[in-house]
Amino acid sequence: MARAELMDFDKALELFEPVIGLEVHVELNTTTKMFSPAPNPANSAYHGAEPNTLVSPVCLGLPGSLPVVNGDAVRSSISLGLALGCSIAPSSRFARKNYFYPDLAKNYQISQYDEPIAFEGSVQVELVNGRVFDVPIERAHMEEDAGKLTHVGGSTGRIQGAEYSLVDYNRAGVPLVEIVTKPIFGAEADAPELAKAYVSTIRDIALSLGISEARMERGNLRCDANVSLRPRGAEQLGIRTETKNVNSFRSIERAVRYEIQRQAAILAKGGSITQETRHWHEDTGTTSPGRPKSDADDYRYFPEPDLLPVVPSAELIEELRAALPEPPAAHRRRLKAEWGFTDLEFQDVANSGLLVELEETVKAGATPAAARKWWTGEIARLANAAGQDAASLVIPEHVAELAQLVDAGTLTDRLARQVLEGVVAGEGSPQQIVDARGLAVVSDDGALIAAIDEALASQPDVLAKIRDGKVQAAGAVIGAVMKAMHGKADAARVRELVLERAQG
């Protein structure tokens, strides 16, 4: 495939105005699926189950099976709609979206079409530069997820060139809320960052509501990004592309940026954009064309005859509204005050999309300062190196545990970094790794004193200097002791003891 020509980003912005639209799918973490009483793999309790072990006749579309709506999924959807500032439809209904695909058991998806449960909302999104953007929401509707295909044969595991595919229907029927924005104007050069920050805000909202695990790397949160350009001064919107398969926050930003640069290069040459679905490739940082929009998109929607209208009472809506957590912006202000961070420190965390992680880490027992240090320091470094989101590497509970082990003197910072690597590698919790690797700091003074006495005895000149008051000479002894202890000693304590023994 020929590599697409790209225009310089700033140049593209000079010539064109970018207009973006975002579709975010949120997998709800209910115990069971949207229309089937089978366990929901988007709930952590069932994540990673063996293929086709979380299925009922409904998930497999077996002849005769019928869907029944999960009441909790409806409540979660209403809560999410309210948190997005949407109106909740007094009556909404499900519709069938008909198309054939082997991961879609019934060959129709139960979704909502002309009557979504929530519509017309707005979400405040804050950018790094402090700019606050109101992203307009068109609608949020309930639907079901499809199964998972694994392509076998061929070289890449991709669909092209595969010899056959394997189907796992565990994910079929997982409850989804699809949130669709209206076209977003005026973001200009911030458009790529806004896209990322918007999805990050949706994640914060979903997590604060407790309705989704919201882990992008697990597909709990998925984003399709629509991008179009129009020449400066033009009224009419340009032709848009829809980029799918954007599975991390960094990719969202990169994908939007890439599409702006790609489309600008084509338009500047007098070419035209094909209205199509494009796929994001994490490895190459590019998008490639999928199928063009065509007659095959005739989804033949009609009201789902097996299901009845969803007519939430005003009481229910008010009950759910009253239970909403504070909006993200207010929430941030409160956290900043509680944690005592400077503007810069707080921005640093917020821009990394790690507010929720920090909050959870503090909740799990770490000090705010320690939590910030780990997440924006070592974890961010590891994430960068791995090309992944920090939140996907480690869970807040483990970070808190690590910070507490350092506070208790069990680990030095250096040892703690080793333990963190173990946690990221999936070796277990920090405490388990400390136990397994025998990494704990030697806090038994007896063992330290023995090592110190030996070091002092072997370096009588150093001992003499210390006794003469040249305390800095102790460094040589401390180094020798740390070496003897294989680094598993608290250097401060060693220093104390060295001085004590030297005087003795």
Next chain:
Amino acid sequence: MSDDLIRLSAADLGAKLAAGEVSSVEATRAHLDRIAAVDGAVHAFLHVAGEHALETAAAVDAKRAAGDKLGPLAGVPIAVKDVLVTKGMPSTSGSRILEGWIPPYDATPVTKVREAGLVPLGKTNMDEFAMGSSTEHSAYGPTHNPWDLERIPGGSGGGSAASVAAFEAPLALGSDTGGSIRQPAHVTGTVGVKPTYGAVSRYGSIALASSLDQIGPVTRTVLDAALLHDVIAGHDPLDSTSIPESWPSMAEAVRRADVSGLRIGVIKELDGEGFQAGVRQRFHESLDLLAKQGAEIVEVSAPHFEYSIAAYYLILPAEASSNLAKFDSVRFGLRVTPDGGGTVEQVMAATREAGFGPEVKRRIILGTYALSAGYYDAYYGSAQKVRTLVQRDFDAAFEQVDVLASPTAPTTAFKFGEKLADPLSMYLNDIATIPANLAGVPGISVPAGLAPEDGLPVGIQFLAPAREDARLYNVGGVLEQLLEAEWGGPLLASAPDLSTHELTATEEGAL
């Protein structure tokens, strides 16, 4: 003895079983023997579960011997339309695409029937995916009408109706989307009931048109239908459209049947042109009998019924085109791979080409068209509006009368092949039965006699408001008593003796 057993009503057989005069194993064996003797000619069954039925029967006998409290139909055999999925028994819905498929679960009506101690004998033949009025669209060959083996037994549930008419089973389960229980009852001299939409769970019924389908009883007597109705009706949390309220006993409605003061409305639009003379004659004689018992007969008009067939043949194909999309060769059923392999798209298309019969393809294409972009409002949308108008006709009529009456179908049983080449004339067969499905109201077809011109059975249909199924059993029960008193016994007593027919055929070497 065994011939006596198969001719008993389910109620009487149940009573004998309860009294210990006969065992369920004996009753089951008698019916299996009957199937062996006559089903070669009738072909009501697609699958006979002989061994399994006898085991089930023995288990019921054991429970009875242990003193368990059993229901009135415990130990009574029953035939199950192949549209209902059955654990351990093949379920094909009359289609090649599901040949040999054994579901991992039971349909709710089947579960209820098993829990009530009934003994499933096997699965009955039907038009493929219940699309048809003659069983000629079954992928496994047609069922023959026990009254005349050259004629259709009605459809789609011709197998269930014929099994009951041929004394192969005292009871059967059917499904009715536009008349598939009532029209076969009409042409085979049996009783068939389409309950209120939502009265019987659709869970496990292989969907044809989800907003029209309803499961119901197929029997020889009104009381038997009521007893079976009482077993299968009731709320099912697995079917969202299942009505949550509880139901009065239909059997009680039959036992207390009384039509004095009952207002019966004759639907003007279903009592004239296009209806065979003998069909109309028996219809009016039945009404006269009811009038003599104190019923009040009035004429009512349902002006939008004439649009019913048009609306039905848009709604049904539209819903069916979507419901039948699941037959794609991936998780169950047939897989046909084109020569030299192919992509999954090609395998799906080849499978569906080979696995579906012509009528199913016709309706899928029709439904796909009716739902496609740009046509929805004109077709599907308009059909749903007609549905509203038909409901309003019913509402207006039921303000004047307690039940409505019409002939169940325009003609007696036609000969095989007579209407196959002309789908539209086949569709017209459902003119009297379709309005009930569009509106969700219950209907019953009760034998009204034989048409003088051809000696073939004729049925009369009664319709009641939604949730008022008991009214059907009331009026049906009275009419059955009155007619049997006139005839000197059940109508089916005058049906040809199939065992003799078989014997003759064998002697003549025709087999």
Next chain:
Amino acid sequence: MSEISAEQVAHLANLARIALTDEEIGHLTTELAQIMHAVEKVSEVATPDVPPTSHPIPMQNVYRDDVVGASVLSVDEALAGAPERDGNRFVVSAILGEEQ
């Protein structure tokens, strides 16, 4: 409205994933036109003031509790009907199109 071409029927067959033969497309083109002509009758009375009915018995808010049900299948039950399986998964031939 009921002018239907063979190309249209071929397109519908593709949407419905049925590999109809040319002969079938020919028959269906004729039959479809006849049937559509007959059913177009609905538009005579389907005026804007009439609301559509999609459920014969009106009900609303039918939900189940969020608890795992008894209908969950074992892997073997799930795959028992599969034309082809590989371990715990269903096998399908190569997919021509793109990921959805």
